[in-house]
Amino acid sequence: MTAPVIEAANVSKVYGSGPARVEALRDVNLTVRTGELTVLIGPSGSGKTTLLSILGCMLAPSAGVARVCGDSIVGVRAEQLATIRRRHIGFVFQSYHLFSTLTAAENVQLALDVRGESGPKAVTKAEEMLAGVGLSSKFNSFPRQLSGGEQQRVAIARAIVADPSIVLADEPTAALDSANGHAIMTILSAIAKQRDRAVLVVTHDARLFGFADRIIHIEDGLLTREEPCNTDLANAAAKGGSTRFAVA
Amino acid sequence: MSLVYTLASRNLFQDRLRFIASLTGIVFSVVLVMVQLGLYFGFNRMLTMIIDHAPTDLWVVSRETKYFEDLSLLDSKMRERLLAIDGVADAAPVLAGFSVWMLPEGGMTSVFMVASDLASGGLPVWNVVDGDPRSLLEQGAVAIDRSYAARLGVSGVGATAQIRGQPVVVGAITESIRSFTTTPYVFSDIAGARSYLGLPANYTTHFLVRLKPGADLEHARQNILAAVPAIQALTPAEFSEQSRSFWLLRTGAGAALVAGAILAVIVGTVSVAQTLYSSTKEHLYEFATLRAMGASNTYIYKVIICQALIDTIIGLTIAGLIGIAIVRMTATSVIQIVLTPNLVMTLFGLTLLMGIVSALASIVRVVRVDPAIVLTR
Numbered sequence: 001m002t003a004p005v006i007e008a009a010n011v012s013k014v015y016g017s018g019p020a021r022v023e024a025l026r027d028v029n030l031t032v033r034t035g036e037l038t039v040l041i042g043p044s045g046s047g048k049t050t051l052l053s054i055l056g057c058m059l060a061p062s063a064g065v066a067r068v069c070g071d072s073i074v075g076v077r078a079e080q081l082a083t084i085r086r087r088h089i090g091f092v093f094q095s096y097h098l099f100s101t102l103t104a105a106e107n108v109q110l111a112l113d114v115r116g117e118s119g120p121k122a123v124t125k126a127e128e129m130l131a132g133v134g135l136s137s138k139f140n141s142f143p144r145q146l147s148g149g150e151q152q153r154v155a156i157a158r159a160i161v162a163d164p165s166i167v168l169a170d171e172p173t174a175a176l177d178s179a180n181g182h183a184i185m186t187i188l189s190a191i192a193k194q195r196d197r198a199v200l201v202v203t204h205d206a207r208l209f210g211f212a213d214r215i216i217h218i219e220d221g222l223l224t225r226e227e228p229c230n231t232d233l234a235n236a237a238a239k240g241g242s243t244r245f246a247v248a
Numbered sequence: 249m250s251l252v253y254t255l256a257s258r259n260l261f262q263d264r265l266r267f268i269a270s271l272t273g274i275v276f277s278v279v280l281v282m283v284q285l286g287l288y289f290g291f292n293r294m295l296t297m298i299i300d301h302a303p304t305d306l307w308v309v310s311r312e313t314k315y316f317e318d319l320s321l322l323d324s325k326m327r328e329r330l331l332a333i334d335g336v337a338d339a340a341p342v343l344a345g346f347s348v349w350m351l352p353e354g355g356m357t358s359v360f361m362v363a364s365d366l367a368s369g370g371l372p373v374w375n376v377v378d379g380d381p382r383s384l385l386e387q388g389a390v391a392i393d394r395s396y397a398a399r400l401g402v403s404g405v406g407a408t409a410q411i412r413g414q415p416v417v418v419g420a421i422t423e424s425i426r427s428f429t430t431t432p433y434v435f436s437d438i439a440g441a442r443s444y445l446g447l448p449a450n451y452t453t454h455f456l457v458r459l460k461p462g463a464d465l466e467h468a469r470q471n472i473l474a475a476v477p478a479i480q481a482l483t484p485a486e487f488s489e490q491s492r493s494f495w496l497l498r499t500g501a502g503a504a505l506v507a508g509a510i511l512a513v514i515v516g517t518v519s520v521a522q523t524l525y526s527s528t529k530e531h532l533y534e535f536a537t538l539r540a541m542g543a544s545n546t547y548i549y550k551v552i553i554c555q556a557l558i559d560t561i562i563g564l565t566i567a568g569l570i571g572i573a574i575v576r577m578t579a580t581s582v583i584q585i586v587l588t589p590n591l592v593m594t595l596f597g598l599t600l601l602m603g604i605v606s607a608l609a610s611i612v613r614v615v616r617v618d619p620a621i622v623l624t625r
Contacts, residue, residue, distance in 0.1 A: 049623050058540060058620040079545060086542025097537040097622050101258030106251060113251040114543040158541075170623050 005088070005166045005198040006032040006055050011064035013050050013221075024050040026221045028064070032166065037192035037199045039208055042218035048202045049170070051218065055200065056089055056168050057081040069165050086115055090159030092188070094171035096151040098143040098158075104130055104150075105139040108157045115162050129157035133187055149180030156187055160197075167191060169201045173208065185211045252547070256554035259531055267559070270523030274563025275570065277516025278599055282571040284509035285591055288502060290584035294428040295495055296488035298362060302371050304456035305465060307487045308339070311478045313454075315491035317360065317429060319345055321451045326476055330455060333471045335463030340370040341452035343438050345445045346431065350410040352401040359400070359411065359434045360427055363441030370456060373435045375422045379405035383419030387440045391420035395580050396432035411436075411444040426584055428495070457481070513602060520559055521606035528552065528610035532617060539619035548614055552607045560603035564596065 013025040024047045032038050032055075042048045053059035054066055057073050058081070066073050069088045073081060090111070098107045108126035112118065117125075127139055133153040143151055152172060159167050169188060173181030185201075189211040192199040201208060209215055215227040261267055298316050299307065308330065310320030330339035342364040349359040364370025366385055373381050373391045383389040390411070392400055402409065407418045411434065420435075427433050434444075442449060459468050465483070472481045482490065496502025528535065538548060571587060578585045 049620075053620040053623055056540070056620075056623075058618070058623070082539065082542045082544055084542075085540065086544075089542070091540055091622075093537075093622055095622075097533060097540075099255065099534050099537070101262055102251070102255065106254065110251050110255070110538075111541055114538065114541055114547050118250045 002033040002035045004031045004033050005069055006030070006200070007065075007067045008051075008055065008061075009065045011051075011054060011061045011066055013047075013054065013059070014062045024221050025054070025061070028221075028223055030055075030216065030223060032198045032200050034165070034196050034198050035192065036213040037189050037201065037211055038214045038216060039212040040200060040202045040216050040218060041204060041206065041208075043204055046218045047221040048204070048218055050221075052168060052170055052200075052202045056091065057084045086162075088165045090162065090164035090167045092152070092155050092159045092167060092169035092172045094174045096143070096148075096155045096175075098151055098154055100143055103140045103142055104135060104146065104154045104157075107143070107154055108161050111158045111161050117162075126157070126161055129161045130154065133157050147180070148176050149183060152176060152180070152184050153187065156184070156191070160191055164197070166198045166200065169199065171203055171205075172201060173203070173205060178207075181205075181207075250550075252550045252554055253558075256551050257558055259527055259551075260555050260558055263527070263530075266523055266526060270519055270559055271563050271566070273519025273523075274516050274560055274599075274602075275567045277512045277519060277602075278564055278567030278595065279570050279574070280512035280515070281509045281598065282567065282587065282591075282595060283574060283585060284505050284512060285595070286571070286575065286585035286587050287583070288496075288505040288509070289586040289588060289591060291428055291501065291505070292492060292496070293586055294426055294584055295491050297425060298371070298433075299484055299487045299491065301374055302342075302456055302484060303369065303458075304340075304484065305459045306457040306469060306472070306481045306483060308455040308457050308472065308476070308479055308481050309453075309487070311480055313480065314494040316344065316454075316487075317427075318494075319453050321447075321453060322455065322479070324450045324452050326452075326479075327455065329476055330457055330472065333468065333475055335459050335468040335471070336457055337460040337463075338369060338456075338458045340365050340368050340456045340458075341438065342371055342454040342456060343441045343445065343447070343451075344453045345441075345447070347412050347434075347444045347446075349400055349432075349434070350413070352409065357399065358431045360429065360431045361411070361434050361436060361441045361444050363436045363438045364456070365438050369458070370438070373420060373422060373425075375424055376420045377423045379418070379420035381420050384435060384437055386419075387437050388414075388416055389419035389436065390416045390440075391422055391435040392418060392432060393422045393425045395424075395426055397421065400432060412446065414440070414443050416440070416444075423580075424584070513598065516563075516599070517602045517606045519606075520556055520563075520603055521609050523559065524552065524556055524607055524610045525613065527555065528613055532614070533622060535614045536617050536619050536622045539614075539617065540622050545615060549607075549611055552610045552614065553604055556603035556607040556610075557600065560599050560606075564599045567599075568592075 008028050008030040011025055011028040015022045015024055040048055054061050068084055071084050105126050108129050109122050112122040133156055135153055173184050185208055188199050217224045312320050327339045330336055344362050347359055347361050348356045350356055402418050405418055405421055409416055425433055469481045575585050575587050
């Protein structure tokens, strides 16, 4: 049995009050374990982003308990939440959110810098990570000189360089074509498998199922069902099958 | 090396036009502060220049006198009464007052005569760059400052002119003896000065009182005040302070200079703050990403403050070079701008403080940013 990295128990989130009251999440119970790539899927407005914000220690739940690597995030001050993020979480965003004035290597190095790691060791580590995602020739390229797929690889390298326990990926393939999307998911899948780490991917793209160990559906703020991994699809994905990313 | 500096500098230099606009604001502000404070210190120095250079223990002046040029006449016979006081070694009369310098091509200009009995150790002229200060022992010889030579129509030592119809010859040229009233000082012997000022022999304006070695200054001062009515007996430091407080505080001249400097600091701070805030807003998602990555508030403060400091230090360097040029240009003019090491250090500290204060608005903006916005874009 792998260890739980994220635990959410009866988590609810309410925005606004009175007639403007919106229940974004309702009694969500979720456990994400190491060694798994979990896909959270749901349509727009289903509460995916709200749940990701709470699990990523960026938003406090209105009710319930959420823990990251055993640390409760309920009633915790913003600076302490930042510490939890720094220690345990790596993020991959839909729009990459790379720093336009920094090179690829510096963008990755920045994740170490905010953790107090700098100097030649940090540079080497950042370059190793970039090499690991196939960007050995792009260390000194600025984001504007990289394709979308390359930028997302830099973002993945940045997310994992500090060795977090969990990588939270928000629509990581939404801005990419099918080939790049496939490549990114292959990398994320490998991260979940090769390291003692969990990956949670939030998406509304059913084509990512093949990479998932677990698929969790969310609708109207409720986790509606959990599906086991589709082994056939997963194997095809691991072999580099690209049919699921073919442009419709 | 941390990426704080790299991130800060590249964010700052990314938009060069904005950076140049900000730099212009800082340079303008620092130069303005430098000039205002330099003028203030120059004014301060000019105000008390003669008082500070007089070799005396006490200045004896009329009770109404507030500063050196504030003239009230004293009876010359007072000298004997001063010399009779226990502890007093000498009392040299100084005669000062406005007169009229006749220009060679016709016309006149006001001058301020300063004369003393040089033979009895009065007020010697200093900073002589041409001619001989001892020439003033002879009647008819005068010393003027180089900065006023053109205005007085004087080509150099040996040039002749007239003061109130009396012929004079320039015996010495000085440097940096300038009057805050902008009326040129003209040094001469005391007998000549009486005729240039049209004063009878029994009047003078100041006495320089020197005490005997070992004499108690306070005791001597009390004896002087007891023996001679309606006068003040002031040490050079006291007379300087009295002059400064009159001109800088009571006339508002100092307040105007300091107010100008404060306004300049505000302009500079707003300029840097505006640039930083605009840069911060442009990079808001990057700062939100930093927060999402778990960067501490301290790390984010460092990036913003580093940006502000880079901006202000570059501005300060350029302003410093301009300041040096201004000081050199005004070195021989009638306006004196003084940049002392202390003033330079103060300006450095003030500019850094200006940078840090200007970063506050950006810091408040970034600290309030919700890191979750990176998930919605």
